[in-house]
Amino acid sequence: MTISGISEQIIRAVNTILKDMGVAEPRATLEHPENILHGDLSTNAALAYAKELKMNPRELAGKILTALGDYKLEHVDKNESAGPGFINFQINPEFIGTEIVRISDDEKFGRTPVLKSKKIVVEYTDPNAFKVFHIGHLMSNSIGESISRIIDYSGATVVRLCYPSDIGLHIAKAVWAIKNNLKELPSEDTAITLRTDFLGKMYVYGTAQYEESPEVKAEIDSINKKLFEKSDKELNDIYEKGRRWSFEHFEALYKKLGTKFDGYIYESEVAEPGKKIVLAHVGKVFQESDGAIVFKGEDYGLHTRVFLNSQGLPTYEAKEIGLNTKKFADIPDIDTSIVLTGNEQNEYFKVVRKALELIDPKIGTRTHHIGHGMLRSTAGKMSSRKGNVITGESLIEEMEEMTLEKMADREMTDAEKKIVATDVAIGAIRYSILRQAPGGNIIYDPEKSVSFEGDSGPYLQYAAVRALTVIQKANEAGLKKFSIKDILPESGFINQDSFAVTAGTLERMMVRFPEMVERACKEYAPHHITGYLTELAGLFNSFYAGNKIIDPTKPAESSYRLSVTKAFATVMTNGLYLLGINVPPKM
RNA sequence: GCCUUUGUAGCUCAAUGGAUAGAGCAGAGCUCUUCUAAGGCUUUGAUGUAGGUUCGAUUCCUACCAAAGGCACCA
Numbered sequence A: 001m002t003i004s005g006i007s008e009q010i011i012r013a014v015n016t017i018l019k020d021m022g023v024a025e026p027r028a029t030l031e032h033p034e035n036i037l038h039g040d041l042s043t044n045a046a047l048a049y050a051k052e053l054k055m056n057p058r059e060l061a062g063k064i065l066t067a068l069g070d071y072k073l074e075h076v077d078k079n080e081s082a083g084p085g086f087i088n089f090q091i092n093p094e095f096i097g098t099e100i101v102r103i104s105d106d107e108k109f110g111r112t113p114v115l116k117s118k119k120i121v122v123e124y125t126d127p128n129a130f131k132v133f134h135i136g137h138l139m140s141n142s143i144g145e146s147i148s149r150i151i152d153y154s155g156a157t158v159v160r161l162c163y164p165s166d167i168g169l170h171i172a173k174a175v176w177a178i179k180n181n182l183k184e185l186p187s188e189d190t191a192i193t194l195r196t197d198f199l200g201k202m203y204v205y206g207t208a209q210y211e212e213s214p215e216v217k218a219e220i221d222s223i224n225k226k227l228f229e230k231s232d233k234e235l236n237d238i239y240e241k242g243r244r245w246s247f248e249h250f251e252a253l254y255k256k257l258g259t260k261f262d263g264y265i266y267e268s269e270v271a272e273p274g275k276k277i278v279l280a281h282v283g284k285v286f287q288e289s290d291g292a293i294v295f296k297g298e299d300y301g302l303h304t305r306v307f308l309n310s311q312g313l314p315t316y317e318a319k320e321i322g323l324n325t326k327k328f329a330d331i332p333d334i335d336t337s338i339v340l341t342g343n344e345q346n347e348y349f350k351v352v353r354k355a356l357e358l359i360d361p362k363i364g365t366r367t368h369h370i371g372h373g374m375l376r377s378t379a380g381k382m383s384s385r386k387g388n389v390i391t392g393e394s395l396i397e398e399m400e401e402m403t404l405e406k407m408a409d410r411e412m413t414d415a416e417k418k419i420v421a422t423d424v425a426i427g428a429i430r431y432s433i434l435r436q437a438p439g440g441n442i443i444y445d446p447e448k449s450v451s452f453e454g455d456s457g458p459y460l461q462y463a464a465v466r467a468l469t470v471i472q473k474a475n476e477a478g479l480k481k482f483s484i485k486d487i488l489p490e491s492g493f494i495n496q497d498s499f500a501v502t503a504g505t506l507e508r509m510m511v512r513f514p515e516m517v518e519r520a521c522k523e524y525a526p527h528h529i530t531g532y533l534t535e536l537a538g539l540f541n542s543f544y545a546g547n548k549i550i551d552p553t554k555p556a557e558s559s560y561r562l563s564v565t566k567a568f569a570t571v572m573t574n575g576l577y578l579l580g581i582n583v584p585p586k587m
Numbered sequence B: 001g002c003c004u005u006u007g008u009a010g011c012u013c014a015a016u017g018g019a020u021a022g023a024g025c026a027g028a029g030c031u032c033u034u035c036u037a038a039g040g041c042u043u044u045g046a047u048g049u050a051g052g053u054u055c056g057a058u059u060c061c062u063a064c065c066a067a068a069g070g071c072a073c074c075a
Helices: A004-019 A033-038 A045-050 A058-066 A093-104 A135-153 A167-180 A194-213 A214-230 A233-257 A269-282 A316-330 A343-359 A362-364 A390-404 A414-434 A456-478 A484-491 A505-511 A513-523 A527-546 A555-578
Strands: A041-043 A076-082 A086-090 A119-123 A157-162 A287-289 A290-293 A307-308 A336-340 A367-372 A376-379 A443-446
Touching: A004 A045, A004 A058, A004 A456, A033 A045, A033 A505, A041 A157, A041 A307, A045 A058, A045 A086, A045 A456, A058 A076, A058 A086, A058 A233, A093 A484, A093 A505, A119 A135, A135 A233, A135 A336, A135 A367, A135 A376, A135 A390, A135 A414, A135 A513, A135 A555, A157 A233, A157 A456, A167 A194, A167 A214, A167 A233, A167 A287, A194 A214, A194 A456, A214 A233, A214 A362, A233 A390, A233 A414, A233 A443, A269 A307, A290 A336, A290 A343, A307 A343, A316 A336, A336 A362, A343 A362, A343 A367, A362 A367, A390 A414, A414 A527, A456 A527, A456 A555, A505 A513, A505 A555, A513 A555, A527 A555
Parallel strands: A119 A157, A119 A336, A336 A367, A376 A443
Antiparallel strands: A041 A086, A076 A086, A287 A290, A290 A307
């Protein structure tokens, strides 16, 4: 019997009772199932049907309770009325204890088979060659990586894709600037960050000149065309070198972040195919308008967008058609294809999706767009064109330095500290992104930076490290293991009194972990896991502060407390993994 | 002007139509001869406005106010 099995038998029983009373289609539901282990598993049946049966809710609740006496509910100790019309059910403590002991030995706890045998593609991060990898990309990466891991935990095959931009006007601007500053071009043996910093600066300079000088604008437009046609060797060489440097740098960042893409589709690969598909559907899906090829979205409650401009060049829209078609051509049997972009593209993507659907219903209906929020600075809007962005790297480094400062008095080697600092820095950043719903913007305050205290990544890591330290100490002490049946009758353990600190909340929260993963997966919303883990860490920290876990004078209780600690370590480690956060060995 | 999204505590965020709306930060006060104090405990404080649907609304609907994004050849 599982927790959901217990819930189902209660709902079945209540529905049967309601039906006998005359409710045509009773649909009792359980409220606050998170309280299932504390006697708070409740149903709203009495409230929902009181009117229909012309009774007051309290009266109906009482009648249901009486009728429940004829049902033998497994693992349910007692039912009682609580509040106006609610009925509470209390789960047998032995069942809870058994679950906790089981979880403490199950390293894979949290995995569910809800998406078994599905194949899901996730596209995220999508950086631009010649531009800096800024904290906006960190957002896309954090959310995309977390969603990928959650889907993987749900039993599906995940294919991680990255769609880097490597062609277009922005690159022509950078190439023009480099061509005019060749003397400053760093050599190949310069540090990678310095080489890409140079590219970023060139892009900013090229953009400024493009706007200021009509001559430069004409020149850059011409370079753009030549790069597209690959017709000028000198320009191609600059382009190839910059492209290589950018991607080398991105690769190093993915490694540090813990993301490994299964494949890359470059913008330059999908421009022509996208154009061809659009042209093949002119008259059916697309139409000509003012010399351009457009999709009339108005027929579907959307707006018109240009897919091929009047020069016949594919716009971002056409490339997106090429990209999403290529995914389904390259990867067989995709069930769902998730595309993660900034939410500024929400409206635009609806149009692209509709067009895709008309071209190929399978691709269109299986493509799912998620718009993530933007990272805003309190200092004003960031823009890579103006060059006032915070790079992903500088943020990570800043966090690492702060962590090292905090660890000054820890007894660790410098090498150990460095590893911990990276884990903590990335944990802090990822947490701050994943603590809120994916669509919302994040206000980044450079003064306050990212939190290390309270509601934060390091708070979760710290709790996990504490638990692991206790487990290690227990192993060294060679603690005897008691079965739950031995603990229960002799010590009177697992009852309200012995949960003085957390009142059993810690245990019931842990049992719910797979349910949280399921919800996060269904909604593509990692913040449900973040919130859950934070609450759980708080409960564990209270438990830790109020109880000596390993107490040689109380072997049976110690055994159980160690099981609780082990279960917590597993849930926290696995939960943090789902957020893309590592648990450092020490802190 | 039209479309989309968002308005919850001083600040940053939570809350499958259900019970007393949860955290963290900031403020006040405690707490390390005991498994890591990046911790724990106590405490002040909130659903933009006006209606509607419902036994019940932060959640659904309408209007208004406010903010963000989008609305033809950028990505």
